[in-house]
Amino acid sequence: MEAGNSTESALLKYKEGLGVFTQKMPEFASKFNEFTQECFKAGALTQKEKQLIALGISLHAQDEYCIIYHIKGCLDQGCTEQEILEAVGVTAAFGGGAAMSQGVTLVQECISELNQMMQ
Template sequence: MEQEQNIQHTISAKDALHDYKEGLGHFSEKMPDIAEAYKAFTEVCFQEGSLSRRQKQLIALGISVISQDEYCIIYHAKGCIDQGCSEDEILEAVGVSGAFGGGAAMSQTVTLVQGAIQELHHKGH
């Protein structure tokens, strides 16, 4: 029988997503033109195209791991889950990040990414 790992990470995935949305809302109130342009740009970037939305979320998660950005890691881990990625697909994608980012990328993978998967995928989101 496989034991579920209890990995501690620095922030709750759900809290981080809430904080991000709240902060984005505040920024949008203060800088609506910039916020709308950014939103339109990112929506186009993540549209279905030659790459699927699923593939784009996996790429974005890998970039987030390399960038060491906890909020983006959690946001795109959720994006991967929302697009139906399996835990193995997510871990393989961020494993590739380790080839470029070494120990720093792997530390994010074995803590924050796995914690977000456990919190968002196994408990619902």
């Protein structure tokens, strides 16, 4: 997705889709909105910190709409570009770490077990 108009377009598309969904499922949409508002309230973590966490999860899940939404949330909460990019770095480390942890355990175990079965 390209920046600029594509970002605006994605936000508009999400808002329009949410509006239609809310008309069709008002009770569900209301409860979901209440739940997410509660989750993002400041508590032991600030709203800024919660937006950075949500951005990292969105990146790891590769959810473009959530990535855009939470980048906007980060900016709205006063995150700097450096803070956002550091969150990207942590997410990359997590994704790479997950691959590495499976590679040094499950992958090696499977190779060993499958090779034994093939003998």
